[in-house]
Amino acid sequence: MLSKTLLATLALSSSLAFAQGIVLNDQNLRTDLNWLNQQGVIQISTSTWPISGDEIQRALAQAKINNNTQQKVIDTVWAHLNANNQSLKASLFAETDQKNIPQAFGDQQKTQYQAGIELNAGNENWDARIRVNAEKDLQIDNDQDLNLEGSYIAGKLWNQWLIAGQIPTYWGPAHDGSLIRGDASRPVYGVTMQRAEQNAFANKWLAWIGPWQYQAFAGQLQDYDAVPDAKLIGLRVTAQPLPYLELGASRAMQWGGEGRPESLSSLWDAFVGNKDNGGTGEPDPSNQIAGFDARLNLHPLVQVPMGIYAQYVGEDEAGGLPAKKMYLAGIDYSSSYNNMPFQLYTEWADTRTNGKAQGISYNHTNYTDGFYQHGYPLAHAIGGDGQMLSVGGDIRLDHLNRVNTRILFAKFDQAANRPDRGITNLAFPAQDELKALDLTWTHYLRPDIPLKLNGWVGDSDVHGNDGGVSIGIEFPLEKGLFSY
Numbered sequence: 424m425l426s427k428t429l430l431a432t433l434a435l436s437s438s439l440a441f442a443q444g445i446v447l448n449d450q451n452l453r454t455d456l457n458w459l460n461q462q463g464v465i466q467i468s469t470s471t472w473p474i475s476g477d478e479i480q481r482a483l484a485q486a487k488i489n490n491n492t493q494q495k496v497i498d499t500v501w502a503h504l505n506a507n508n509q510s511l512k513a514s515l516f517a518e519t520d521q522k523n524i525p526q527a528f529g530d531q532q533k534t535q536y537q538a539g540i541e542l543n544a545g546n547e548n549w550d551a552r553i554r555v556n557a558e559k560d561l562q563i564d565n566d567q568d569l570n571l572e573g574s575y576i577a578g579k580l581w582n583q584w585l586i587a588g589q590i591p592t593y594w595g596p597a598h599d600g601s602l603i604r605g606d607a608s609r610p611v612y613g614v615t616m617q618r619a620e621q622n623a624f625a626n627k628w629l630a631w632i633g634p635w636q637y638q639a640f641a642g643q644l645q646d647y648d649a650v651p652d653a654k655l656i657g658l659r660v661t662a663q664p665l666p667y668l669e670l671g672a673s674r675a676m677q678w679g680g681e682g683r684p685e686s687l688s689s690l691w692d693a694f695v696g697n698k699d700n701g702g703t704g705e706p707d708p709s710n711q712i713a714g715f716d717a718r719l720n721l722h723p724l725v726q727v728p729m730g731i732y733a734q735y736v737g738e739d740e741a742g743g744l745p746a747k748k749m750y751l752a753g754i755d756y757s758s759s760y761n762n763m764p765f766q767l768y769t770e771w772a773d774t775r776t777n778g779k780a781q782g783i784s785y786n787h788t789n790y791t792d793g794f795y796q797h798g799y800p801l802a803h804a805i806g807g808d809g810q811m812l813s814v815g816g817d818i819r820l821d822h823l824n825r826v827n828t829r830i831l832f833a834k835f836d837q838a839a840n841r842p843d844r845g846i847t848n849l850a851f852p853a854q855d856e857l858k859a860l861d862l863t864w865t866h867y868l869r870p871d872i873p874l875k876l877n878g879w880v881g882d883s884d885v886h887g888n889d890g891g892v893s894i895g896i897e898f899p900l901e902k903g904l905f906s907y
Contacts, residue, residue: 443507443543444550444584444619445577446479448472448591448606450529451825451865451873452503454817455496458766459486461720461728461757464493468621468661470671470718471638472593472606475584476504476550477619478636492759499819506871507543509899514539518893521562524859524881525804525811525833525850526607527599531573531591532895533609535560540900541573551576552588563609563797565646572610579619586615592640594659594673595751596718596732598768599813599829600803602749603673603712603736604657607804607850608796611655613642633663644677649792653680655801656693667723673736674713675801677790684708710787711739712794712802714748728757736802738776738783747783749774751803765818772803772811780808780836786847798849806848808837822870828862855885872898 446452453472456479459465467482479500488494516537536559544551554573575588589610595601617638624630640657647653657675664670678693679685693709714736721727733752737745753770776783784807785794792798793807800806815829835851846852859881866874873896880890 443504443552444476444545444547444579445552445575445586445590446474446476446504446507447573448529448531448593449503450527450827451817452500453528454766454827455500455503456482457730457755458496458757458764459493459500461722461730461755461766462493463722463726463728464488464497466634466663466666468634468636468663468669470594470596470669470716471617471636471659471661473586473590473615473617475617475619475621476507477579478621479504481620481622492762492764495762495819495822496764498822502870506873506897506899509871509901510543511900512541512543512897513900514541514895514897516893516895518877518891520889520891521560522879522891522893523883523886523889524857524861524879525600525831527804527829527861528593528606531606532893533561533563534558535562539573545577547579549576549578563799565609565797582619582622584615584617584619586617588612590615592638592657594638594657595671595716595734596669597734597751597753597770597772598755598815599770599811599831600751600772600805602734602751602772602774603675603714603802604659605800605802605804608799608801609645611640611642611644611796611801613640613655615640631664633665635660635662637661644796646797647680647790647792650677650680650683650790653683653790654678667720669718669720671716672714673716674711675794676712676739677710677787677794678708680790683789709739710790710794712736712785713739713745730755730757738785747776749776749784760818763818763820765816767814767816769814770812772805772809774803774805774807774809775836776808782808782837784808784837791847793847795847795849798847800848800850804850805833805835806837806850808835809851810834823867825865826863827865828860831857831859831861833857833859853885855883857884858882868898872896 456469465482465486539556541554575590577586589612591606591610592604594604621634621636623633637660644653659673661671689708716734718732721729735750738747751772755768757766774784794801811833813831817827819825835855861879863877875895878892
């Protein structure tokens, strides 16, 4: 049986001569890669998105497969890469009601109805995706019925990808959110650089750092009324000095824009950070947040397929490390039952300032629309001055069906602490407590045609009981579409 599945894998991989170099945020793919990590099958960082297709293929090529269940997950990853490689695709999405719970990782539906068409092209040194989305009844209003979100063009040179476009970014080890850069808002227009493969340094003096990655971003915010044309700049670095330990450091800043200095000296002041919040009595050049994260995989240590992770970030301080901190921590477990791979996790996030709701988190004196775009968080989906506890899981029933779900409890305090400035967090603008169940069934009509059915119910102090369902499908445009 194992030999047959291995042959199937090789057949799939052989069709990836022109595989996409850039792989965008996808919940099922991330779950599968994390599962393989925790099983000790591969070693790959999944804390920085988008991720390089080169890195995924490198990890799969070095996979240490011990049973049929592990091979099944490997096959699923190859099938995802193959689906990404389709030259022309279309997608349809509709939901009964707008989903008023914190958005999950990889949920790029910011509207009630959407139709999209996507063109992919490339080879080993360049990659391009042109995606046109038609939207109706917008949840995140960008005053557009048509957009190019998810589109990019990328080139690779000396193991570096340079990407220009409007694509989502996610920095951190958590399942449900990042304290510094998440994908709950619409993607930011900009330019990204990152490594294609995360190999360790060949130099013996630097080899101890282990596999490492960086991602640098610079872009321009949309619909930022407080400071029109404000820029978003960020840098993230990760390293795996030990097979079981990944460390990450991230920093993001809002800089420039109408009425703000945009000189090189101002950019340097923002980079150095010693004038933030008027640290020297001179104008504050930027709004910054920075922090660290870590993930510990227990399998290499004690042969238990479990991971522990944490993240903390802080608001800018002049001339020192961030002191106004936010926290996140979680644990996950990857195993199988009756040859069905599953993953379970629980996660806690606190975006208050040092445990107190003070209207400081993700806010700023000059960039008064806060760390948001279109009023939706650029970091964790709950926004500032919130708390969330989530418990979730994913199970692959067979090669055509998988189910993932999460239960979450959230508390929002931001609006109550900012009566003088108005509302910055349009996602959750009121003081509220929320309990919700979010369930998704993915049925593959073919390995490259996922049909997703999602349902949710919520109980909010402000909005009462609420719920809805959605359906989405993505499929290649080809002759004999459903012949398989």
